[in-house]
Amino acid sequence: xxxxxxxxxxxxxxxxxxxxxxxxxxxxxxxxxxxxxxxxxxxxxxxxxxxxxxxxxxxxxxxxxxxxxxxxxxxxxxxxxxxxxxxxxxxxxxxxxxxxxxxxxxxxxxxxxxxxxxxxxxxxxxxxxxxxxxxxxxxxxxxxxxxxxxxxxxxxxxxxxxxxxxxxxxxxxxxxxxxxxxxxxxxxxxxxxxxxxxxxxxxxxxxxxxxxxxxxxxxxxxxxxxxxxxxxxxxxxxxxxxxxxxxxxxxxxxxxxxxxxxxxxxxxxxxxxxxxxxxxxxxxxxxxxxxxxxxxxxxxxxxxxxxxxxxxxxxxxxxxxxxxxxxxxxxxxxxxxxxxxxxxxxxxxxxxxxxxxxxxxxxxxxxxxxxxxxxxxxxxxxxxxxxxxxxxxxxxxxxxxxxxxxxxxxxxxxxxxxxxxxxxxxxxxx
Amino acid sequence: xxxxxxxxxxxxxxxxxxxxxxxxxxxxxxxxxxxxxxxxxxxxxxxxxxxxxxxxxxxxxxxxxxxxxxxxxxxxxxxxxxxxxxxxxxxxxxxxxxxxxxxxxxxxxxxxxxxxxxxxxxxxxxxxxxxxxxxxxxxxxxxxxxxxxxxxxxxxxxxxxxxxxxxxxxxxxxxxxxxxxxxxxxxxxxxxxxxxxxxxxxxxxxxxxxxxxxxxxxxxxxxxxxxxxxxxxxxxxxxxxxxxxxxxxxxxxxxxxxxxxxxxxxxxxxxxxxxxxxxxxxxxxxxxxxxxxxxxxxxxxxxxxxxxxxxxxxxxxxxxxxxxxxxxxxxxxxxxxxxxxxxxxxxxxxxxxxxxxxxxxxxxxxxxxxxxxxxxxxxxxxxxxxxxxxxxxxxxxxxxxxxxxxxxxxxxxxxxxxxxxxxxxxxxxx
Numbered sequence: 028x029x030x031x032x033x034x035x036x037x038x039x040x041x042x043x044x045x046x047x048x049x050x051x052x053x054x055x056x057x058x059x060x061x062x063x064x065x066x067x068x069x070x071x072x073x074x075x076x077x078x079x080x081x082x083x084x085x086x087x088x089x090x091x092x093x094x095x096x097x098x099x100x101x102x103x104x105x106x107x108x109x110x111x112x113x114x115x116x117x118x119x120x121x122x123x124x125x126x127x128x129x130x131x132x133x134x135x136x137x138x139x140x141x142x143x144x145x146x147x148x149x150x151x152x153x154x155x156x157x158x159x160x161x162x163x164x165x166x167x168x169x170x171x172x173x174x175x176x177x178x179x180x181x182x183x184x185x186x187x188x189x190x191x192x193x194x195x196x197x198x199x200x201x202x203x204x205x206x207x208x209x210x211x212x213x214x215x216x217x218x219x220x221x222x223x224x225x226x227x228x229x230x231x232x233x234x235x236x237x238x239x240x241x242x243x244x245x246x247x248x249x250x251x252x253x254x255x256x257x258x259x260x261x262x263x264x265x266x267x268x269x270x271x272x273x274x275x276x277x278x279x280x281x282x283x284x285x286x287x288x289x290x291x292x293x294x295x296x297x298x299x300x301x302x303x304x305x306x307x308x309x310x311x312x313x314x315x316x317x318x319x320x321x322x323x324x325x326x327x328x329x330x331x332x333x334x335x336x337x338x339x340x341x342x343x344x345x346x347x348x349x350x351x352x353x354x355x356x357x358x359x360x361x362x363x364x365x366x367x368x369x370x371x372x373x374x375x376x377x378x379x380x381x382x383x384x385x386x387x388x389x390x391x392x393x394x395x396x397x398x399x400x401x402x403x404x405x406x407x408x409x410x411x412x413x414x415x416x417x418x419x420x421x422x423x424x425x426x427x428x429x430x431x432x433x434x435x436x437x438x439x440x441x442x443x444x445x446x447x448x449x450x451x452x453x454x455x456x457x
Numbered sequence: 458x459x460x461x462x463x464x465x466x467x468x469x470x471x472x473x474x475x476x477x478x479x480x481x482x483x484x485x486x487x488x489x490x491x492x493x494x495x496x497x498x499x500x501x502x503x504x505x506x507x508x509x510x511x512x513x514x515x516x517x518x519x520x521x522x523x524x525x526x527x528x529x530x531x532x533x534x535x536x537x538x539x540x541x542x543x544x545x546x547x548x549x550x551x552x553x554x555x556x557x558x559x560x561x562x563x564x565x566x567x568x569x570x571x572x573x574x575x576x577x578x579x580x581x582x583x584x585x586x587x588x589x590x591x592x593x594x595x596x597x598x599x600x601x602x603x604x605x606x607x608x609x610x611x612x613x614x615x616x617x618x619x620x621x622x623x624x625x626x627x628x629x630x631x632x633x634x635x636x637x638x639x640x641x642x643x644x645x646x647x648x649x650x651x652x653x654x655x656x657x658x659x660x661x662x663x664x665x666x667x668x669x670x671x672x673x674x675x676x677x678x679x680x681x682x683x684x685x686x687x688x689x690x691x692x693x694x695x696x697x698x699x700x701x702x703x704x705x706x707x708x709x710x711x712x713x714x715x716x717x718x719x720x721x722x723x724x725x726x727x728x729x730x731x732x733x734x735x736x737x738x739x740x741x742x743x744x745x746x747x748x749x750x751x752x753x754x755x756x757x758x759x760x761x762x763x764x765x766x767x768x769x770x771x772x773x774x775x776x777x778x779x780x781x782x783x784x785x786x787x788x789x790x791x792x793x794x795x796x797x798x799x800x801x802x803x804x805x806x807x808x809x810x811x812x813x814x815x816x817x818x819x820x821x822x823x824x825x826x827x828x829x830x831x832x833x834x835x836x837x838x839x840x841x842x843x844x845x846x847x848x849x850x851x852x853x854x855x856x857x858x859x860x861x862x863x864x865x866x867x868x869x870x871x872x873x874x875x876x877x878x879x880x881x882x883x884x885x886x887x
Contacts, residue, residue: 179485335753336751339751343605345609360494
């Protein structure tokens with residue numbers, strides 16, 4: 028049998044993931060070749076500092092200092108973008124690669140969440156593909172499962188815990204009894220935080236991922252701007268404890284579904300029942316739950332980050348291209364993706380509400396009456412013991428709309444009884 | 458844009474899964490067409506009884522009574538085999554389809570476990586593909602994940618609970634306190650059992666699935682004959698209870714890994730820690746755990762059977778073919794698959810051993826000494842209270858080889874103290 032021509036990769040970015048990809052291509056060359064029916068080789072790489080010892084051999088690779096130059100090289104078939112960031116060199120180089128007729132593999136959720144539509148249209152017009160398994164949920168083949176494996180389904184709902192850093196903080200607050208700030212600092216030391224930590228703890232990174240999955244699931248244009256985003260910064264140890272007392276855990280949970288009013292996309296901290304699969308995720312593990320009209324429910328779990336898992340996802344995409352798999356970026360041609368109206372907070376839910384009140388007569392009644400006036404009925408209410416002058420009061424509401432609750436919170440904040448502004452967390456019954 | 462030619466399916470077998478496939482193709486035609494970039498249509502179907510009302514419209518489809526005739530039709534591009542069985546019409550028709558240059562999608566694990574190598578060689582020589590996502594773990598896209606998503610990994614171990622009927626029996630023995638026979642009868646009434654129930658409760662069906670996954674994972678020829686098989690028929694309510702007391706659940710667990718001595722494949726009832734993900738599976742749910750050198754560990758969970766989930770898997774394969782995805786049956790060309798030596802019971806483990814002894818002095822000592830002579834050391838031993846003349850005695854061994862234990866059991870059975878032959882269950886520490 029004559030062998031097909033090798034598939035030639037240009038790797039831009041030699042951080043953790045880039046090094047992992049180099050390792051796999053070098054150390055598993057024979058296995059990749061057998062599976063792809065052709066050799067998979069690296070011809071050129073690019074990073075800022077050529078002199079640094081990265082612990083992997085780069086022998087035999089051409090070196091570029093400019094990612095755009097790498098993207099344009101004649102000896103590169105697939106441009107592998109592992110630089111990161113939604114602007115700057117990552118974007119320039121991906122555009123250059125597509126303009127030069129290359130295929131692109133990327134781990135860059137921010138880039139695709141902001142520019143996915145345009146990039147997909149460009150790629151598809153040129154007959155190129157963009158693959159991005161590594162952009163969502165690390166090593167879990169969730170894009171492939173959704174885009175291909177479940178292609179016979181109308182997707183009804185997709186949920187997921189997709190930021191390992193947030194999950195690390197939340198699960199370790201519970202396990203170790205340390206507060207948010209201590210665990211945030213620990214994550215910084217462990218290198219678990221993005222350069223801008225708000226990408227992690229503000230839910231933005233996970234929101235990027237959700238927006239990409241929503242596009243595939245519902246055939247809609249990526250619409251990150253409409254994701255209802257809320258970070259975990261205001262979660263306190265006492266919230267974790269109160270949730271546990273009620274049989275719940277707190278997770279930064281993404282949910283997307285097509286409703287009668289439009290596309291719902293939210294990435295917010297939620298209380299989930301501690302018997303649910305989602306609640307049992309520890310540390311950096313990710314989980315995605317996909318529900319379809321035929322398949323019922325599929326649950327996928329695995330490491331959400333790290334050199335090996337993320338490089339595994341990059342190589343899954345590379346191998347697909349090596350094997351000739353060519354599918355539109357979001358499953359249907361980008362020009363056919365729909366502009367769905369955004370349905371923010373479209374579905375009612377019970378909420379957990381913690382508010383710190385000045386310890387004086389009538390304070391609790393005032394808050395309760397504001398909730399009542401907003402049409403929010405209270406399922407449970409409890410004032411907790413306290414050492415200082417602020418009394419923490421918990422409410423669990425019956426099902427209500429988030430907008431109504433937010434209006435009530437605004438009114439509560441205007442009273443003279445509030446010491447700390449309310450923390451409101453959705454209770455997601457799975 | 459001019460539209461590509463439609464992909465034309467011939468559906469052989471109109472049982473539960475076949476009806477599900479017809480439903481999807483009819484009711485989701487537009488979605489399938491958008492995703493595939495071409496229409497996906499059924500041109501002909503085949504089943505024994507044309508007059509039966511199946512609750513789905515078959516209008517517009519040609520009818521064949523002979524599956525081979527269906528497979529050969531000029532207006533069929535993909536032969537969808539949903540007849541079942543490793544011989545007879547299913548095999549004849551798949552062979553005829555391949556001979557006629559068609560692609561094949563099948564849910565038939567038995568056929569591929571027995572004849573996968575020859576069929577794959579035939580298909581690949583003719584440039585056809587065989588896809589079989591529905592053959593393993595129902596709606597879970599496990600074949601796709603292993604074959605494609607994790608193609609950048611050397612697979613180190615694969616485990617799974619892949620027979621919903623066995624899992625239904627075992628989890629309901631625990632929940633309801635009813636015995637094996639009562640639940641077996643319930644499964645028969647519910648239609649959960651294969652025509653030959655031993656395929657389910659004997660572990661054969663799950664063994665077929667494991668053999669297919671092992672081939673993909675390790676690049677080896679399908680070798681069902683070497684799967685170490687053990688059914689769940691001898692599990693008693695007391696075993697479930699004793700296991701629970703020790704912090705375990707009993708699952709029919711498949712494990713395959715490449716060892717220094719060859720390919721290990723086993724499908725046997727095991728005790729798994731009740732904190733593990735595998736232990737938390739209820740009823741008909743399946744779970745597959747895939748471990749790779751880069752990805753670490755991925756866990757996939759979903760419905761293992763049923764009309765919707767299985768039809769979803771069939772349609773995933775159909776959509777792949779419609780989109781031009783063509784990969785060798787087992788990931789590398791069938792002619793390159795290796796003949797791995799079989800390593801039966803290659804790895805030592807602790808075992809749970811229950812034996813019914815005649816209630817007379819020295820009985821327990823006799824058994825313990827046979828174990829000792831076989832080099833099997835005992836971690837825990839307990840004689841339980843009993844109403845009749847047979848005393849149930851439990852042993853938990855330290856790690857030992859299954860062969861040594863089997864020899865000891867043989868010796869134990871030859872003594873005059875045994876009332877019921879020992880039940881030995883591997884304890885799998887995950």
